Amino acid sequence: MKAKKVYTGGTKDAGHSAVIDDEGYLWFTGCDRWQQLGLGSSLNGASGYTWKRLWQESFQRNDFILDFMKIKSGKGSHDTDASTLIRDAAIGGDHTLVLASNQRHVYSFGKGAEGQLGISTKPFVSSIALAKELSLKKSDGMKIGAVCAIRHCSFTLDEEGSIIKKSGKCRLDTDLYKNAVRDCKENAEMNGLLSKQDANNQ
Numbered sequence: 001m002k003a004k005k006v007y008t009g010g011t012k013d014a015g016h017s018a019v020i021d022d023e024g025y026l027w028f029t030g031c032d033r034w035q036q037l038g039l040g041s042s043l044n045g046a047s048g049y050t051w052k053r054l055w056q057e058s059f060q061r062n063d064f065i066l067d068f069m070k071i072k073s074g075k076g077s078h079d080t081d082a083s084t085l086i087r088d089a090a091i092g093g094d095h096t097l098v099l100a101s102n103q104r105h106v107y108s109f110g111k112g113a114e115g116q117l118g119i120s121t122k123p124f125v126s127s128i129a130l131a132k133e134l135s136l137k138k139s140d141g142m143k144i145g146a147v148c149a150i151r152h153c154s155f156t157l158d159e160e161g162s163i164i165k166k167s168g169k170c171r172l173d174t175d176l177y178k179n180a181v182r183d184c185k186e187n188a189e190m191n192g193l194l195s196k197q198d199a200n201n202q
Helices: 063-072 175-190 196-200
Strands: 003-009 016-021 026-031 055-061 086-091 095-100 106-111 125-130 144-150 153-158 163-168
Touching: 003 086, 016 086, 063 086, 063 095, 063 106, 063 125, 095 144, 095 153, 144 175, 153 175
Parallel strands: 086 144
Antiparallel strands: 003 016, 016 026, 026 055, 086 095, 095 106, 106 125, 144 153, 153 163
C-alpha cells in the first residue's frame, strides 16, 4: 500500500486514522468502538456489526464502503475501478465521512447521536449510510470540494473553501472549531481539492 491521502482524528483515548492509497482504496486503523472504521456490511445494520477487535493495530482495507458506493451509484460491484469512487474523507471524534468522486454524495458511519452523521434519524450508531443532510442534488448547481469533521460535527466545503452544509453539534464560532475549519481547508488545498487562490483568501 502506498498512501496518497492521510487522515487522522478522534480523541486521545479513541482516535482513528484513514488512508486512501494510490489505487483508491480506503484503509483504517485505530479505535472501532462506535463502528467508525466501517468494518462491517451495511446490509447487517448497526446491530449486526461484527467487531473483529475494538482496536485495530494495523491498517485494514475497507471494501464494504466501496461496495456500498457502487450500489448507490447504480454500478455493479465489480465493474468500477476503486480510484474513480472516493474523492475525500474526514475523521471526527467517533465517526467518519467519505466524499464520492461525483462531489455530491457524502457517506457516513460511526457514532451519530448528535446528528454528526447527517442522517435525519440521528442513530446512536450506524454502519455506512448516505448522509442526505450533507449531500447535494444535481439541481443544487454546485459541487462539494471536501468533507470535514471534528468531534460531533461534520461539514462540507465548496471548491473555494466556503462551508456549504453542516450537521451535528457544531460550534463554529469557537476557536476550536475555527481552527478545525482552517486546518480542513489547508489539508483540502494540499490534497488538490480546493482552489489555492480562493482558499488562501478565506
